[in-house]
Amino acid sequence: MIPIYIYTNHGVFELQGKEEDTIGKTLKDAGIPLSAVSTYQTKKPKPTSSISSSDLHFIGSNTRLKDIIKQKKGIQVVAQLSRNIALSSFLTENNPTFRKIDNPTAEWIFPDKDKGAFQKNLVQVSSQECLNFVVESVKEVLKKWPEKSKPKMVVGVSGGGDSNVLLTALIKSGLINLKDIYPVMMLGIPDQERVKNQAEKMCSDLNLEIEFIESNQVARIIGVSSFSKLREEFVKNYPNTDLEFLGTFLIRHTLSYYAKLRKTKYVALGLNREDLLSSALIRVARGRKPLPMPFRKIGPITFVYPIWKVPKKIGDGAYPHFSLVNYESRDPSYSEGRCLYYYISYMLSEIAPGLDISLLEGFSRLASKDDESITLEKELNDFLCKDDFTPVQLKKWKNFLNKVKKNIIKTSEL
Numbered sequence: 001m002i003p004i005y006i007y008t009n010h011g012v013f014e015l016q017g018k019e020e021d022t023i024g025k026t027l028k029d030a031g032i033p034l035s036a037v038s039t040y041q042t043k044k045p046k047p048t049s050s051i052s053s054s055d056l057h058f059i060g061s062n063t064r065l066k067d068i069i070k071q072k073k074g075i076q077v078v079a080q081l082s083r084n085i086a087l088s089s090f091l092t093e094n095n096p097t098f099r100k101i102d103n104p105t106a107e108w109i110f111p112d113k114d115k116g117a118f119q120k121n122l123v124q125v126s127s128q129e130c131l132n133f134v135v136e137s138v139k140e141v142l143k144k145w146p147e148k149s150k151p152k153m154v155v156g157v158s159g160g161g162d163s164n165v166l167l168t169a170l171i172k173s174g175l176i177n178l179k180d181i182y183p184v185m186m187l188g189i190p191d192q193e194r195v196k197n198q199a200e201k202m203c204s205d206l207n208l209e210i211e212f213i214e215s216n217q218v219a220r221i222i223g224v225s226s227f228s229k230l231r232e233e234f235v236k237n238y239p240n241t242d243l244e245f246l247g248t249f250l251i252r253h254t255l256s257y258y259a260k261l262r263k264t265k266y267v268a269l270g271l272n273r274e275d276l277l278s279s280a281l282i283r284v285a286r287g288r289k290p291l292p293m294p295f296r297k298i299g300p301i302t303f304v305y306p307i308w309k310v311p312k313k314i315g316d317g318a319y320p321h322f323s324l325v326n327y328e329s330r331d332p333s334y335s336e337g338r339c340l341y342y343y344i345s346y347m348l349s350e351i352a353p354g355l356d357i358s359l360l361e362g363f364s365r366l367a368s369k370d371d372e373s374i375t376l377e378k379e380l381n382d383f384l385c386k387d388d389f390t391p392v393q394l395k396k397w398k399n400f401l402n403k404v405k406k407n408i409i410k411t412s413e414l
Contacts, residue, residue: 002065009084024061037079096120106317117352130317142175152180153266159195162270188215278341280363290363
């Protein structure tokens with residue numbers, strides 16, 4: 001092992017790196033961002049409290065430790081933290097507390113009750129504890145229902161862990177009648193077709209009757225000549241875009257249509273903490289206000305996200321088998337921007353437990369202030385995020401729809 005000395009205003013810290021590892025890997029493994037330190041080699045045989053007067057030579061973070069030591073005996077590797085912050089409070093080498101149980105299905109890093117993010121608690125949880133976590137999140141949302149009447153909603157089903165745990169938690173919340181839950185699954189997207197049987201069994205176990213919307217019915221609702229033609233033209237017009245983007249458009253229209261049939265103005269979806277946090281981060285990065293959550297009004301329909309505060313990992317832990325089957329059925333995503341913001345969302349809870357939920361709640365409060373982020377675009381006769389698209393992008397989308405449309409259902413009719 002080869003030491004790296006980290007110089008900070010709070011003292012000198014020593015890290016041990018493997019000879020084959022680079023400086024960068026050693027620092028990253030300890031939780032130190034490379035952007036926060038400058039790395040040097042020095043002939044000083046031992047680190048002192050000050051390195052400003054030492055014979056320092058900058059060295060890249062991709063340099064292997066063994067290559068530095070081979071140069072000359074007495075060479076030391078040092079890194080200077082560029083801020084006077086207590087970075088050591090967040091280092092992964094700090095001893096977190098652990099909670100182990102029999103038969104866990106998941107684990108999560110929770111902030112300490114007193115010290116918050118400065119003390120990490122790695123907690124193993126059972127499937128029942130995961131479900132309880134989800135139920136509490138659902139209760140919190142249902143207690144803030146926009147109307148005085150009891151909740152009544154169409155629930156979008158995907159066949160995976162999110163929709164399964166959402167349906168179960170809705171029932172167990174005791175705040176909605178079983179007869180007021182209408183599970184609907186849209187078919188036609190490959191990865192949803194593969195888990196149709198799983199979704200059917202899931203709803204049957206919960207004494208719920210699920211409606212499957214075949215692709216030809218989806219085409220009729222959207223107002224296109226054929227579903228296959230729609231997918232074909234989408235791939236032609238947007239060759240580097242995931243089909244999930246088209247799926248979002250289809251699901252919104254299809255579930256809105258079925259909400260009208262069931263005489264309700266509400267559609268619930270299983271979007272979780274990382275789903276909503278990543279989309280909010282994307283909007284903020286583009287200078288836009290986050291979209292409302294957990295209630296998002298899109299024209300006459302309000303979309304509800306009852307598990308918006310639930311980390312994906314916790315939701316999956318309630319029914320790990322359903323989640324695994326769903327993951328194995330998913331098509332790979334190639335959208336780098338989408339992947340980036342999901343990655344950031346996952347990393348936030350690793351860096352500082354609880355930071356992700358604090359940001360999410362803050363984004364929600366920002367969105368609630370005089371929100372007019374979703375408006376009717378008259379030329380398309382559809383609801384879009386305000387100022388989110390250039391005239392060129394709108395024209396391209398309109399041309400795409402014109403190639404496949406048969407008799408587009410007016411938004412006002414939904």
